[in-house]
Amino acid sequence: MITxxxxxxxxxxxxxxxxIGASEIGAVFHCHDHLTYYQLYHMKRDxxxxxxxxxxxDGLLMQEVALKMIQRDHPEFKAYDxxxxxxxxxxxxxxxxxxxxxxxxxxxxxxxxxxxxxxxxRQKWLKSVPTWIALQVTQEAWLTExxxxxxxxxxxxxxxxxxxxxxxxxxxxIDEIKVQATEFWRRVREGDEPEPNYRRDSEAIREVLxxxxxxxxxxxxxxxxxxxxxxxxxxxxxxxxxxKELKAINAELLHxxxxxxxxxxxxxxISAKTIHRKAYEVAATSYRQLRVVTPQHGD
Numbered sequence: 001m002i003t004x005x006x007x008x009x010x011x012x013x014x015x016x017x018x019x020i021g022a023s024e025i026g027a028v029f030h031c032h033d034h035l036t037y038y039q040l041y042h043m044k045r046d047x048x049x050x051x052x053x054x055x056x057x058d059g060l061l062m063q064e065v066a067l068k069m070i071q072r073d074h075p076e077f078k079a080y081d082x083x084x085x086x087x088x089x090x091x092x093x094x095x096x097x098x099x100x101x102x103x104x105x106x107x108x109x110x111x112x113x114x115x116x117x118x119x120x121x122r123q124k125w126l127k128s129v130p131t132w133i134a135l136q137v138t139q140e141a142w143l144t145e146x147x148x149x150x151x152x153x154x155x156x157x158x159x160x161x162x163x164x165x166x167x168x169x170x171x172x173x174i175d176e177i178k179v180q181a182t183e184f185w186r187r188v189r190e191g192d193e194p195e196p197n198y199r200r201d202s203e204a205i206r207e208v209l210x211x212x213x214x215x216x217x218x219x220x221x222x223x224x225x226x227x228x229x230x231x232x233x234x235x236x237x238x239x240x241x242x243x244k245e246l247k248a249i250n251a252e253l254l255h256x257x258x259x260x261x262x263x264x265x266x267x268x269x270i271s272a273k274t275i276h277r278k279a280y281e282v283a284a285t286s287y288r289q290l291r292v293v294t295p296q297h298g299d
Contacts, residue, residue: 001086001143002088002089003086004084004086004087006096012096013050015085015087016094017050018094019087019088019092020040020044020184021094022093022095022097022139022140022143023136025093025132025136026130026132026135026136028177028184029135029180031132031135032132033132036200036201037194038193038194038195038196038197038201038204038205041184041187041188041194042208044185044188045188045191047207047208048204048207062113063081064081066099066115067079067080067081067099067113069154069160070101070152070162076103076104077102077103078101079100079111080099080101081098082097082100086144088143091181091182091185092181093139093143093177093181095143097111097112097140097144098112098113098152099113100144101150103148107148108147109141109147109148109150110137110140110144110146110148110149111150111164112149112150112152113152113154114133114151114153115154116154118157121153121155125163129151129165135173137150137151137167137169138169139174141169142169147169148166148169149167150164150166151164151165256270260272
């Protein structure tokens with residue numbers, strides 16, 4: 001096992017690229033709320049980029065707030081931010097714990113902080129914490145040799161509330177993480193692409209396959225394509241009808257407003273402010289334009 005001290009965000013991101021992070025392991029088990037197996041596979045194949053974004057920056061700010069609340073409201077814990085990255089080269093997994101804490105018996109524990117929407121917390125978290133986060137805590141505990149784990153949910157409900165939930169650390173779950181991580185890296189190494197979830201992975205597929213190679217393939221033997229194309233044609237027709245109806249409704253609203261910028265309703269208002277856009281040049285970009293040409297329809 002390798003322990004690295006975090007000194008710079010760029011270095012941290014480089015380390016994350018080389019392992020399945022604890023925040024990513026749920027994708028390997030197909031239970032992650034925000035990341036799919038297909039997306040993670042292509043991230044590690046360097047086809048999808050991992051970049052620091054506003055959500056990550058906001059998360060770090062919330063992490064600092066939550067840590068201070070833990071220190072204030074739970075003096076039984078000696079809680080602190082370790083600023084350490086852990087990894088295991090044998091299984092290609094890593095972790096960057098949010099909080100280390102020692103309990104009254106001096107046992108080391110990990111606390112994973114999540115900023116949770118109030119309604120989401122009430123509808124889902126009160127029943128059970130998401131599996132992918134429990135897996136995250138388990139992986140962090142394993143790699144840091146912590147004896148216990150918790151999730152700290154920071155919820156804004158009129159005022160900030162912090163809810164702590166225990167996560168039981170089971171050896172059989174750690175063993176399964178090892179098995180699934182090993183299989184994942186085999187797929188990455190051998191180029192064994194997983195089947196995508198076309199609803200969740202639509203944008204990832206467009207990014208991965210953004211560039212054609214100029215070749216031509218024969219799809220005439222694909223027996224599923226006729227039905228797929230039929231459904232596509234139906235949806236395109238429905239979209240066109242909806243767009244036409246929406247344009248008519250918008251025109252009626254504008255006509256009722258006349259030249260007024262705002263029209264007050266019993267509740268709310270309608271507005272149609274004149275927008276003046278300056279001329280600008282569009283930055284160069286590339287994308288693949290999908291067209292379907294059949295005897296029934298041209299696009």
